[in-house]
Amino acid sequence: MTYKSTYPDGVFGDYIFTADKKRIDLDYLYNLLCLPSRYSTGLPPERFPLVIENSLCFCVFYQGKQIGFSRVISDHSEFSSLWDVFIDEPHRGKGVGQALLKYIFDHYDLRGTFRWFLMTEDAHGLYQKFDFKTEVYNPYIMMKVNVI
Numbered sequence: 001m002t003y004k005s006t007y008p009d010g011v012f013g014d015y016i017f018t019a020d021k022k023r024i025d026l027d028y029l030y031n032l033l034c035l036p037s038r039y040s041t042g043l044p045p046e047r048f049p050l051v052i053e054n055s056l057c058f059c060v061f062y063q064g065k066q067i068g069f070s071r072v073i074s075d076h077s078e079f080s081s082l083w084d085v086f087i088d089e090p091h092r093g094k095g096v097g098q099a100l101l102k103y104i105f106d107h108y109d110l111r112g113t114f115r116w117f118l119m120t121e122d123a124h125g126l127y128q129k130f131d132f133k134t135e136v137y138n139p140y141i142m143m144k145v146n147v148i
Contacts, residue, residue, distance in 0.1 A: 007107055012099035015091075016061040019107065021052065024059055025066040032069060032086055058104050060087065060096060067091050068100060076109050082118040097126055105130065116144040 010017035033043045033051065043051065051071070060068030068087040074080035082104070087097045104110065118127060119140050132142040 007109075010099070010103040010106075012096065012103075013094075014062060015067075015096055015099065017100060017103040018059050018061070019056065020059075021057050023061075023066075024052065024057060024069075028066045029069060033084060055083070056107065056109065058100060060091075060100055062091060068096060070100060070104060072104060072107075072110060074110060074113060077112065078114045080110055080113040080116050082116060085118075085123070097123075098129060101126070101130055112146075114146055116146075118142050 007019040009020070029052070030045070030048060034045050034048055035042060055071035055073055058070045058072075059066055068091065070085040071083050072080050073083065085097065085100070087100070116132065118132065120127065120142060121140060124132075124134060124142065127142050127144075130144065132144045135141040135143055
């Protein structure tokens with residue numbers, strides 16, 4: 001896989017955010033997405049490369065080690081879907097997740113997105129800070145509509 005990043009890195013204290021897929025720690029990400037856990041049902045390993053290749057990926061690094069990740073699937077106009085938002089446990093509660101979301105929403109290819117979608121079991125409070133609303137018919141689904 002070949003990747004080209006044109007979105008500049010972001011900084012939040014000692015944390016570095018990047019959209020450069022060449023910097024993804026694939027072992028970290030494989031363990032996060034492919035092994036069944038509280039956060040994942042276990043993505044089949046043969047589909048792992050396609051998930052990375054066909055998503056806008058965002059990584060968080062602390063002292064050179066990847067400690068967070070998220071990805072977006074988008075048509076860059078009407079619809080974007082936020083997936084796999086994750087910050088390692090020791091780094092939670094420090095504003096890193098919020099800073100990651102701000103970095104994502106500021107991406108020049110995503111700024112004008114009309115409608116955002118995500119699913120969460122327990123992070124509603126985080127996403128509400130970014131104007132996401134819980135859907136009445138399914139409490140795990142959150143949507144955000146940007147009026148431009």
